[in-house]
Amino acid sequence: MNAVQRLFGFHGGVKPAYNKEAATGLPIAVAPTPTLLVIPLHQSIGGIPRPLVKAGDRVLKGQRIGGADGNVSSAVHASTSGTVVAVEMRLMPHTSGLSALCVVIEPDGRDEWIPRQPFDFRSATPTQTRDYLRDTGVVGLGGAVFPSYLKLNPGKLGKLHTLVLNGAECEPFITCDDLLMRERAETIIKGTLIMREMLSAGQVLIGIEDNKPQAIAAMEVAAQAANAAAGDSSIKVVPVPTRYPAGGAKQLMRVLTGIEVPHGKRSTDYGLQCFNVGTAYAIYEAIALGQPLISRIVTVAGNVERARNYEVLLGTPMRDLVALCGPLPDTDRVIMGGPMMGLLMPNDEVPVVKAANCVLVGSRKLFPPPPPEMPCIRCGECAKVCPSDLQPFEMYWFSRAKIFGKAQEYNLFDCIECGCCAYVCPSRIPLVDYYRFAKSEIWARELENEAADVARERYEFRLLREEREKQEKAAKLAAKTAAGREKAAAALAEVEQPAVTPEQDAKKALIAAALERARVQKAQAHPENTSNLTPQQQAEVEAIEARRAEIREMAKPHLRQDD
């Protein structure tokens, strides 16, 4: 330890049984290539990538099969060489049990790479780097799968004071980061140096929970080596107290720097950025080796005989992985992620995706169904453990009654769904389920309101257009009739002229002149009227257009960037 790093706490948190020993006994093994790879196109936050291949195509290992779509999106790649069998709807590793577009690849066993070459980010423009990272599909591997190219941007400050590397791994059972740090610390540090350069960051703080002494030691060695090479001590490995959820990005940043990044704000605005250690590893592979993200380390643990960490090709069915570890007979479910925040999978055939840090095998014995839910007695235990300093019982109270406005007043959207509140609740209320329910209802409603606003604008614009068309038509008609009448009057005057006396003639001429003036005035008035009105209306129309454009702009970042 170079210097004693001052640590800050965070509010709340719990200490569940960690159960990490089972999977740390053996080194990371490479999982065999399955007979069929199912690669979902949508594996990150943001837009759904467009498929770039079709059934029958031959693909190489690392070939892009899904192109990033939109400002927030990340590409996907073939995990091995083979033939595309289908591009079709397949069951997603998602609690909903719904399907989405996947590329199904039959491996040919040759494992043939695309040509790979390092990317020289130092001589590339920021846009090139951005596009390269987007197209290599690197996303946050801690579970949030936020595209990394969006985070590798120093933001409006231009540089950062601290780059935080998240090796806390606070969830029980999960050990993939632990093993990665033990075995590949040097590569992680190399990736970190690349990220630091991209972000112009000052120091690097690597936060690791103090229940992983081997990982801390390995990382310490690698960090010292890097520090020695650079001749400074800017990379620090900081053991942090073991308390769930110390590995939450916001919680870890607070523990290491004392800075709290509020919900909906970018951490770069506070001079900070945080990456998972696995992401640092993937960045190194992408930049220095030219390899896109096609595999990840996955912990297989829980109700199995031999829990272990595997390096798994993305798209491998979870069943294959579980089979490697010998599931116990009473296995009844597969969970993606840990026991505190993991998602229940619809079945065990769903593929491993970029978000899958752990395949947790469960049974009724291991994770017994909770006793019946009792009413909330407002004991406040949940508020004591909430790492976001929320009032979970109030949020629950209003979410339960579907009074979403009030739930939002209690900052529902600052909730990170860590599950601490439900973990301690003496009434055994599935609190997080209520928050998820309320959040998705509110999102749905917001989308509805946005759609209604667009519809209103369009409807009003249409009314305005119809009105304008009507007036233009009327003006044209009026001009036509005015011209016609003038002609007729002239003809009439010609016919009548010889029959009149000079006095009458003078009188008539006067009247005719007056009529003529009136006519001219009238005729002039009409076009004038329309030409006066149209710019005015035009301005209104333009204002509406501008507003619509604004709304369209506003709608864009509405992609929920929750990490």
Next chain:
Amino acid sequence: MTSYLFIVLGAVLVNNVVFVRILGLCPFMGVSKKLETAVGMGAATTFVLTMACGASYVIDRWLLIPNQLEYLRTLSFIVTIAAIVQLTELVIQKTSPLLHQVLGIYLPLITTNCAVLGIPLLNVSLRHNFLESLLFGFGSAVGFTLALILFAGIRERLEAADVPIHFRGTAIAMITAGLMSLAFMGFAGLDKYK
């Protein structure tokens, strides 16, 4: 000085217009569903009630009593209050649209608030002078506002409670009002302490 303080405090707590005198229940039940509306209604009532107490004192003292027309008291007070409310609304609507947006829809409701008639009449029977009338009116209105706000706080929470179906809405609100009234009985005797 102390006696004035006692008038205000007595009107706010000990003889709370809603919980002890049981006046002004329609707006108390009607506009206490949300905290914001309760605050708006309270502010509007405070303004009108203080004005009404002053105006009715003037009418009583300088018009009705000299002409031995005390039997017209109720009638003339109602007319005066109605006029004050309407006038206030019109003036606020023009001069301060913001305030009107806050108080707007509650102002006309105040006309039918029996507390606004009851307090001026109580002023007469308690033989308050002009200043005392104003203070009593103000204190009662603050008491009304307090009752309204506290009630709104509870109702916002009650809205989400698992109340048996037959007691939802007004029924449970009435029970709650009753229990609040019971709590305010604890202040009994405070104004008589020597």
Next chain:
Amino acid sequence: MFEAILVMALGAVVLGAALGYAAVRFRVEGDPLVEKIDAILPQTQCGQCGFPGCKPYAQAIAKGEADINCCPPGGDEGIHKLADLLGREFKSLSAEHGIEKPKSVAVIDEQRCIGCTLCIQACPVDAIVGAAKQMHTVVAPQCTGCELCLPPCPVDCISMQPIGESVETWKWKYPVFKINPTQREAA
């Protein structure tokens, strides 16, 4: 007796005059209520309420000419919001105006479309693109599902298709509430 009448008359005259003056002096135009009502309405512009759009319906509600339960796309939730805003009692959706349906979008069968532009003219939000004698198509994100394009189509080539659930739009369900059996049914 005479005095009483005199006093009351005096009061009536004075206060009446004051009110009358104030009413003229402090007149205010405009009605912000319509905007608030319009903000609650779903902007489907379907006309099921009997008015030619959401705004006219909002105006009618504000004037008291229409009831709050005439908007099927808004559903019970919309009626609840209107009742809250206007301080009225909740009423269930009036059957004569239609029933609440799942949200859908219009889809034009491109094989059968003859390009008559009648649906384009009917669409209240200009969500159908196309020109005379050319095939038309519906811009799905802008379609409000009002069904106004269905009747004018001479070849019945437009159908309504409910919007399906995807992983992105999937909603977490209300937690199974094990205490109150009635609530479980409701959820």
Next chain:
Amino acid sequence: MTRQDRDLLVNNSPYFLQPASVQSVMLRVLVALLPGIAAYVWFFGAAILVQILLASVTALAAEAVMLKLRGKPLMMFLGDGSALVTAWLIALTFPSIAPWWLTVFGTLLAIVVAKHLYGGLGQNPFNPAMVAFALMIVAYPLLMSQWPGVDATDFAGQWEAIFGSRQLDAMTMATPLDALRTVLRDPEQRAVIAGLLGKHATFGNVGGRGWEWIAAGYALGGLYLLQQRIITWHMPVAFLATLFAVSGAFALYEPDRFAGPGFQLFTGGAMLAAFFIVTDPVSGATTPRGKLIFAGAAAVLTWIIRTFGAYPDGIAFAVLLMNIAAPLIDMYTQPPVFGHKDKRGDSP
């Protein structure tokens, strides 16, 4: 396994929970009341046990009927122990020789009106036991002021008082609080009582004989609850400290008119209130700051009503008054949310 089955059978994350239950919380509260009850029996006889039994049976019966009527699972809620806590608090705040129907009636009101009409456990805005006490003392002020004399532990007599029709004036006496009020209101007797209070200010005499031992018993139970982390320090400390400060200040200012803090803390239901009544999480404030405000204000109100009001002990009214304010207190004392703690955090 179909999706529906899975949704019903298996919960979402978190998949494992800390062992804790409402039942165990309530049971520990009951245990914590035992030392106080023991002292009660020692000084005032076994009548209190009869009252506890009466109240418990009534509460469980009322709870069962209401659960049945509302179609809720019976055993799950009967077993949660919350009705028993309410019942014991009613028995302990009512006079131990109150007629049986007074206790039964009060308990019924507490369980049926104050608890189940609001939706049962966890939903009541008012403390049920305090609703019962306030209603009864308003309706039957005389019966609610008949307390057994110290050491009048003759059980037969007490039994007669509870279930018989005979008035037992010989046995009853006013509580020290009541006696003090009466005396302090008579200017001629003030000097006498001041002398008495001054002379006998040793433990055992500060709050009237017997009463301070019961209070000490409650305090012991309260410490157990604190140690078990069922209650936090905020409420008891705020309540006792405020009561101490207010009564102390006034006693210093005019010692022959106002009773001192020792008396205030150890008499009536002050200790019971500090550890068992204001700490009721359902009807009280829940945020840390809210708890301090709630309990502090309850103490001030208690002192005001005790000193100036018409009722002998102000705790029930003070708690009910603060129950009314609790939702607002909670609303305005929410601790700042993560990331929103300082202005700087919101600015960029």
